[in-house]
Amino acid sequence: MNKFFIIFLTLLLNLISFGQESFVPRTESKTSNQLISNVFDDIESSIRDGNVTKLSKYLGVQTYFSLSNGVNGYYSPNQAFYILEEYFNLYKVTAFKFNQISKDKSNPYATGSFSFDNKGKRSTAKVYIALKKIGDKWNITQLTIN
Numbered sequence: 001m002n003k004f005f006i007i008f009l010t011l012l013l014n015l016i017s018f019g020q021e022s023f024v025p026r027t028e029s030k031t032s033n034q035l036i037s038n039v040f041d042d043i044e045s046s047i048r049d050g051n052v053t054k055l056s057k058y059l060g061v062q063t064y065f066s067l068s069n070g071v072n073g074y075y076s077p078n079q080a081f082y083i084l085e086e087y088f089n090l091y092k093v094t095a096f097k098f099n100q101i102s103k104d105k106s107n108p109y110a111t112g113s114f115s116f117d118n119k120g121k122r123s124t125a126k127v128y129i130a131l132k133k134i135g136d137k138w139n140i141t142q143l144t145i146n
Contacts, residue, residue: 036103036131039138040110043129047114048096050088056081060132060139067145068125087145091116096127108138114145 039058046055059077066072069090071083098112109130116123128144 032105033103036105036108036138037101039131040098040101040108040129043110043140044096044098044112047127048093050093052081052084052088055084058131058138058140060134060141063140064142065144066142091118094122098127105133107132 043055043058045051056077059080062074062076063080064072064074065080065083067083067087069087071087075083093114093116095115096112098110100112101110102108107130109128111129112127114125114127116125125145128142129140130142131138132141133139
């Protein structure tokens with residue numbers, strides 16, 4: 001009877017731990033997806049408002065830019081801040097909205113439409129933003145506006 005009890009107890013513990021293992025990733029996945037959504041929401045409102053200060057908190061050590069004013073390459077957070085500030089001063093945002101957001105934990109990205117006014121002329125551009133998690137923070141690794 002002791003052998004039966006030990007086997008039963010072992011099976012029960014395995015089932016409990018199996019259930020926990022299968023539950024944890026789904027919770028983490030939902031949390032990660034929500035966090036990525038929050039980051040993209042914050043980035044979207046920052047761009048829509050032309051708020052470089054708010055956007056700059058997502059700039060990593062090296063962010064790749066490809067902008068419609070000819071700027072392209074990797075930039076430090078300080079350089080990126082001033083490049084974006086100059087860009088938004090030149091291209092006044094009239095509207096911005098993400099059209100597609102991929103919340104893949106390994107490579108989240110978003111694409112959207114950027115409407116702006118430049119020297120009295122209204123135009124639109126496509127935007128691509130890629131993120132990467134560094135430590136516990138999501139950083140923009142690429143920002144393309146063309």
